[in-house]
Amino acid sequence: MKNENGFTLIEMMIVLLIISILMLIALPSMTKNNKVVKSLGCEAxxxxxxxxxxxxxxxxxxxxxxxxxxxxxxxxxxxxxxxxPLTIDSEGNVSVNNEDPSAE
Structure with a gap:
């Protein structure tokens, strides 16, 4: 009887392929969620x-x-x-300053 411990090269390549595919699916949605979080952070x-x-x-x-x-x-x-940057108008309303200082 032969004792076979560990994984074969083919098994390791299949596992790496599956992990790569999952990363390709997950990364774009993670970057999209990051933009949403920043937007909500500004509102908060x-x-x-x-x-x-x-x-x-x-x-x-x-x-x-x-x-x-x-x-x-x-x-x-x-x-x-x-x-x-944030601004406060004459009535006390807070908003984001969307002016571009280089546009002057």
Missing amino acids: TIDLVQGQVGAYEAENGDLPTLEELKEQGYVDTIVCPDKS
Whole structure:
């Protein structure tokens, strides 16, 4: 009787082929999901800053700037996760600054 331990070369090649096919299927959907997560992260940041604008206004009686919110500890960040800067308009609404500074 012959004791055969381990895998043959053919078996290993089949396993690697299956893993490669699964990776080809999985990677594109993972990158798509990453874009969705970043977009939702920006929306969540806007909602957080908007809430803190209301809290600042209730405590101090006037609208803050983003720098005041950050300096006084109301928020940790004033940019979205994708590094898009936020702005506060004259009515206290927070939004993403979509202006391109190189367009001036």
